[in-house]
Amino acid sequence: MAALKKEELLDQAESAVDFALKRGAEEAEAFTYQGSATNVVIERGQIAKGSRIIDRGVGIRVIINKTLGFSYTNVLENKAAIEETVNKALSLAKAGKPDENWHSLPSKKTLPPVENTFDNKIVQLSSEDLIKIASVMLNAAQKVSNKVFPIEGGVGAAYLSKAIANSNGISVFDHGTIMECSLATIAQESGEVTPVCFEFNSERSYSLNPEWVGAEAARLALSALKAKRTETKTTSIIFTQIALQELLHFTLVNAVNADSVQRDQSALKGKIGEEVASDIVSIYDDGMLSGGLRTWKFDDEGVSRRKTPIIEKGVLTNFIYDNYTAKKEGKESTGNAARAGYLSTPSAEATNFHIKSGNKSHEQLLRDVDDGLLVYYLQGAHSSNPVSGEFSVVAAPAWKIEKGKLAYAVRGAMLAGNIFDVLKNISELANNERKTGELVAPWVRIENVKVIGK
């Protein structure tokens, strides 16, 4: 299945829009998407699988009398299939109910330049190249200790492209690459099994460090052995980026979404201009971040990406908007519309949620803690209350910090609290920024977190 070219994707989107308008749509929009991915998979200590996945399709939104109809198909071979999809969207719009808050689709604007989102080297990688990278990672892990068992992981390279056309003159195309390697491990010793330890590296350009990922995943598992219970107390916590991402994704990131705010689902409603975090905290939603995992020229409605300050020196400054939520307030979209490929309608989501780094090294951050926990990942963050920001999760793996040093691994410790208290209790930020999911952040130190141990 040959990849569709820029002109083909744009042409399909534009002709779908034209056809919809001819058939009576007042407004129309088409989103064409294709993704192809090659993966090499590690299962239970060996490279056991290779896969190649090609997925593409078109999603069409039409509006008649403030009523939206949406239809998608992955059958792109012939014009008739796309026209049938348009017709389906039209009949859904006719059957639906008007939304008084609907204003209009976005209009054409100049797109910003973005950097380091496409690397032809990734496109040209063969499966043998990926196997080589996976071997380097696996060997690095296995060299660390024979107590460590790499349970799963792999290397993947993907090329994604998308085009959006609408009846307000938008007709845009962008493409990008992404590459990732990851390894999950456990360590075993005299009947003890550690929690799953995990490392990964995702980049938009050909610049992975598989050796570090393998060695680090193994080192973590090894040092998670001989875990002990800890006491119940209120203490300092250092969160690594992965733990922080899990926690914020289900709480703060929801709370700054305009859809949550407008619908009384955010504890931050009405708090613009107020101090909501410690004054060392500045957070930007940066859709144009160089090499960012979620960086594109435009969002999934064709609106230019931008950098939106969310919290500046502890003060809440903005929420994130897609076209619909923005126009509901008479504002401009912040370029945060996102979709699940061609399969869904757009809604507001964070792009690169960038927490500004501090000056200290992460080693120094650790050395400065007299008594606390270092938490690598969380279990159960998705069961947080997305509205109130309350969480109650397991820290696993985690290590006890005593007098600036890691004393021992901690088993089964729970953390409970509220994200908005956590934000106010951030006392330090390290300078070891990295990308994980939507989050770009360093390690952070938080005071006064309730740990429930035994």
Next chain:
Amino acid sequence: MKDILDKIVNLATEKFSAEYVEVRVQKLCKTMLTLKEKNFEAAKQGIENGAAVRVLVNGAWGFASVGMLDPKTLTEAVSDACKMAKAASSKLRTPIKLVEAKAVEDKVLLNVRKNPANVSIEDKLKTTLTMSETILQYDVRMKSCTIDYLDLNGTNYFANNEGTYIEQDKLYVWSRITATAAESGIFTFSREEIGSTAGYEIFDVETPEVVGERVAKRAVEQLKATPPKGGIFPAVLGPNVVGVFVHEAFGHLAEADLTLCGSVLLGKIGKKIASDIVTFYDDGTLEGSFGSFKYDDEGIPAQKTLLVKDGVVVGLMHSRETAHKLNMKPTGNARAEDFRVEPLIRMRNTFMEPKNHTFEELTEDIKFGYYFKSFRGGQANLDGTFQVGIQEAYEIVNGELGKPVRNASISGNTLETLFKVDAVGKDFELWPGRCGKGQTAFVCDGGPHVRVKEVLVGGST
């Protein structure tokens, strides 16, 4: 379809010397609605057709997925899958083998009263709108609700080089309802899912009014709830929480791929891991249940699998690969979300068997503890540490239900906790849900009310 798939299968064995090859073709239509308060985001419909080819060459897996069904694309997919397998086999230490399976030829047709394909979009809009109205009118403190609705209709075709050919109609109806309430700075959140393979008739039982009221009532009652105390307490778990506990804390560890990764159940077959009154099943045969199907995505018939009997581990959940590896029988647990992905070992309807106690008997001896009635989410780890987040809970004081408690979660070690189960109720409920393991699977979990001597409660006070 059989002719095309046979050709593809033969190509893999003859041209690329594949030891095993399977082709899955999916033809699928979805209808989706998202309603936020009284506004429909859009009425949505889509088509997802595609094919997946999975092969074993030199003992390594190769997989290719394409969104087109023409012979040329399918031929390319076979070639891609075989080449990927060959490349992967270069570093292989232990070749992958599959347990033997009986060849099957079958055509599975739907048996539903109300096929959602025959229900008008207007009716579906009305069902979701009624839910929303019920929720928002329940109490002035109800602030918002989101109703997602999905129905999925289609046919899966399966062929392999061992003579199995299956055509299986698929039907799912699902809805997720979330709602929030607020009063003087307190925010509560309540969620519920309904799901069925039996058709649109699910809404005759779980009517929009019944579901809407259940969600709204919880959100409002939680407004007067307080955070729980942190620490170790006795607890009674409701069927909904028992279900997620069986699924998360035990079930995942008994998925044989995870067991083989070193989960705490490795080497525990035939060993006691729970008190005598604990019996668990994973059952793919319950008619109409959200986790049921006739054949899995390796062409193995679904069955009722006994996992724990009277506290002893007697079974695991298998794919053909893990069944071979552990020298056990296949169980029909290999499921693929769609044509884009490979089958993985997934649960179906997972539950604990009821015994003989009434609810009052479970609570009466507890001086101070908690009744955890309904969950919000859960997650397990291979070392046996589980976490279940709770959306509805109450204190138990001197054997009686007391104040509501919000945003609690429970945790512990699965094996330690299973020995602390000291009384099992005689009631039984099964709840639909979705399970994430890289892919989404539709499942049910459930059981009776259960008392646990002690469990770690994560509370902020």
